Amino acid sequence: MLYEESRWIKKTLAKIELPAGSQAIDLGSASKKFRTEIQPYITKNVISPLVKRKILVTHADRSHYPGIDLIVDIEKPKLTKRYDLVLCANMLEHVTSVTKVAKNIIRLVKPGGYLLVSVPNLYHYHPFPIDNGFRPTARELAALFPGQKIIKAETIKDRKRQSHVFKYKVSLVLLQKKKKTRT
Secondary structure, three states: OOHHHHHHHHHHHHOOOOOOOOEEEEEOOOOHHHHHHHOHHHHHHHHHHHHHOOOEEEEEEOOOOOOOOEEOOOOOOOOOOOEEEEEEEOOHHHOOOHHHHHHHHHHOEEEEEEEEEEEEEEOOOOOOOOOOOOOOOHHHHHHOOOOOEEEEEEEEEOHHHOOOOOOOEEEEEEEEOOOOOOO
16 A cells, blocks of 8 residues: 555545444455554554544455454455445455456445445556556546445555656545435
8 A cells, every 4th residue: 555545545534424333344454564564554544543433444365464354355255244344455456357356345335335445556567466457547446336426536646655767656436335225
């Protein structure tokens, strides 16, 4: 996760209504060491503000790292639980089928709940475990989740890591899953 991305997420999530006791899942969260030491701004700007609001955060990844609460391969979902907030930061460029995973992710969001997704827009190849080359604009990213209400969609630069050689951009979207209507 880029630093500016973490700040965007913090500001964006602060504006949505999630009551105390809401449940969130952070897909592809990596190890506790990664979130707290290597990129400590993930905890500072994304996780801690949610915890302070008494939102219960489940850290999920397909690898069994220290600090992972739930081991899940989102490409082969077996989760039946639904969440008030699903976070999916910088994961879609590391899956074999972006559209299949997008469908699996939206199933995790409760009706009326939120989905925050980010993915690199301009970033170097980084195969951990794979890099499928997915580098969408914010609108292209939102289009992966048809029928959802777009709250915010933006492609931002990371000012902290810009240089004359490397430029980094990330696309972010906050979507709200539509509530089921009764007929």
